[in-house]
Amino acid sequence: MTKITTMGEILVEIMAKDVGQSFRQPGVLLGPYASGAPAIFIDQVGKLGCAAGMIGCVGEDDFGHLNTERLQADGVDVSHIAFLPDATTGSAFVTYRADGNRDFVFNIVNSASARLGVEHATPQALADCTHFHVMGSSLFSDGIVAAMKKAVEQVKRQGGTVSFDPNIRKEILRSSAMREALGYFLRHTDIFLPSGNEVTLLVDADTEEAAIPALLALGVQEIVIKRGAGGASYIDKDQRLDVAALAVTEVDPTGAGDCFGGAFVACRKLGLAPAQALQFANAAGALAVTRQGPMEGASTFEQLRAALAPCP
Amino acid sequence: MTKITTMGEILVEIMAKDVGQSFRQPGVLLGPYASGAPAIFIDQVGKLGCAAGMIGCVGEDDFGHLNTERLQADGVDVSHIAFLPDATTGSAFVTYRADGNRDFVFNIVNSASARLGVEHATPQALADCTHFHVMGSSLFSDGIVAAMKKAVEQVKRQGGTVSFDPNIRKEILRSSAMREALGYFLRHTDIFLPSGNEVTLLVDADTEEAAIPALLALGVQEIVIKRGAGGASYIDKDQRLDVAALAVTEVDPTGAGDCFGGAFVACRKLGLAPAQALQFANAAGALAVTRQGPMEGASTFEQLRAALAPCP
Numbered sequence: 080m081t082k083i084t085t086m087g088e089i090l091v092e093i094m095a096k097d098v099g100q101s102f103r104q105p106g107v108l109l110g111p112y113a114s115g116a117p118a119i120f121i122d123q124v125g126k127l128g129c130a131a132g133m134i135g136c137v138g139e140d141d142f143g144h145l146n147t148e149r150l151q152a153d154g155v156d157v158s159h160i161a162f163l164p165d166a167t168t169g170s171a172f173v174t175y176r177a178d179g180n181r182d183f184v185f186n187i188v189n190s191a192s193a194r195l196g197v198e199h200a201t202p203q204a205l206a207d208c209t210h211f212h213v214m215g216s217s218l219f220s221d222g223i224v225a226a227m228k229k230a231v232e233q234v235k236r237q238g239g240t241v242s243f244d245p246n247i248r249k250e251i252l253r254s255s256a257m258r259e260a261l262g263y264f265l266r267h268t269d270i271f272l273p274s275g276n277e278v279t280l281l282v283d284a285d286t287e288e289a290a291i292p293a294l295l296a297l298g299v300q301e302i303v304i305k306r307g308a309g310g311a312s313y314i315d316k317d318q319r320l321d322v323a324a325l326a327v328t329e330v331d332p333t334g335a336g337d338c339f340g341g342a343f344v345a346c347r348k349l350g351l352a353p354a355q356a357l358q359f360a361n362a363a364g365a366l367a368v369t370r371q372g373p374m375e376g377a378s379t380f381e382q383l384r385a386a387l388a389p390c391p
Numbered sequence: 392m393t394k395i396t397t398m399g400e401i402l403v404e405i406m407a408k409d410v411g412q413s414f415r416q417p418g419v420l421l422g423p424y425a426s427g428a429p430a431i432f433i434d435q436v437g438k439l440g441c442a443a444g445m446i447g448c449v450g451e452d453d454f455g456h457l458n459t460e461r462l463q464a465d466g467v468d469v470s471h472i473a474f475l476p477d478a479t480t481g482s483a484f485v486t487y488r489a490d491g492n493r494d495f496v497f498n499i500v501n502s503a504s505a506r507l508g509v510e511h512a513t514p515q516a517l518a519d520c521t522h523f524h525v526m527g528s529s530l531f532s533d534g535i536v537a538a539m540k541k542a543v544e545q546v547k548r549q550g551g552t553v554s555f556d557p558n559i560r561k562e563i564l565r566s567s568a569m570r571e572a573l574g575y576f577l578r579h580t581d582i583f584l585p586s587g588n589e590v591t592l593l594v595d596a597d598t599e600e601a602a603i604p605a606l607l608a609l610g611v612q613e614i615v616i617k618r619g620a621g622g623a624s625y626i627d628k629d630q631r632l633d634v635a636a637l638a639v640t641e642v643d644p645t646g647a648g649d650c651f652g653g654a655f656v657a658c659r660k661l662g663l664a665p666a667q668a669l670q671f672a673n674a675a676g677a678l679a680v681t682r683q684g685p686m687e688g689a690s691t692f693e694q695l696r697a698a699l700a701p702c703p
Contacts, residue, residue, distance in 0.1 A: 145415045190501070
């Protein structure tokens, strides 16, 4: 039986109410919202009724409970999320600028999420895992990289598959240890889920056209390129599929790529064909941006079907 | 020339908008507000026009800048507040229950404020300090206790005086090292500023009446007991003064004790008699609760005079 597991940061997000609002003075904020890229990914998997599990660390505080209650309500196994009494659940404050860019205040690298290590990637936590997802944003410490490698090795040994969403800031590539780690995950990847120009980031290629054969040569089975409002593409050794983005009113883009990825991987692991998985993932990404809050826009199959075939 | 300096946590506070609001689900929040007990204390000192300085650590983020800009605008020397690039400014989320009690999510012990150590209590940072204030809430790590002792020793060597507001949770007293540290600060205290039953906390006494001679015997010159809506008392070896609380509409009690303390110490160091200092401090505490936000209710002398002698 399929079970998709991921590991990494579990956060709350606090959002400025108004565009252009500064965090250097008091104002109206909205939150806390459940967040963290891998948590959003796995929440979307759970909402599609696919068995799902999350490994991570939160503080013994309301923010930790908010996240685990939410994930559990959406069908995610949270029994391997550790509550750490001496740490605080991570948080991200986000405010949108008028040009659509975002400013953040992060409390992640000193939060409970940063305590994640090899001791959390236990054989028991991954015993029933048939597919493991690696979110690049999670790879911010040596301990987490080691834990993630340990998880990938166990799942591959069990005959499982791996997906990888780079989801990284370019600065991370300046570290040779991090480049090495990202190369390791790419070589173990079955489904690669880059956004836009991330497709060229980890191979010796300047263009998407050059990157694709290089990725396939590394052993990647399926490449799914997320282009936001530009739609998405699916490529394997036999075919290429392109899909246009659904027309939606954007409220909050945070989490859209994670919902896209969770929906694509869940559909494929539930046995849907690539073309169907791409359609559902495309709808999941579109619906995600229509809701305030990073995890609030995760969808059920019923909601995805309604978005793809709206009643006249 | 008088200069009052303090050292300790610098935070932002995020407040739930509604009474009874839970941090386990999204809602409307207000903030970030400048906060941190010693920061509020010294902001009140600065607002009264008394030379003031703060030693502490913030993250290189908007929350750090919010605090330093605010303190500087209110007249506090912020040149010894360190911006740490790899830490996040501390934060406290607070929500009021219907019974008036508060629930918190704290990010302090893993924040920039926790990095404070002896290296920050430099001779230069305290060179012109004539009075040093110790806030008990700041004493949450061995490194901070050591820094605070170093500061007290330098200021005493320079012929300066020390005030001490215990402002501690009872749990902290379970640690024998912490009890020893609190005893050290009490023995070096000239002005002691307990709230209510804190007056008995650090001496071998069960009642206020028994605690006062014990405190005076330790070398404490002036004892000021803050009783919130119950007013305040001043005791030295020669006299006792009592004052009733001013009648105000409470909006947010956070920071009232810190404003009271800052106003009392500033008035005394500016040369006012105990009776006058007690009146002004009492007014500062009262005005503090009328404003939303822990530091927003700090007052100028003009505002304190208006509160004490309102126009008919």
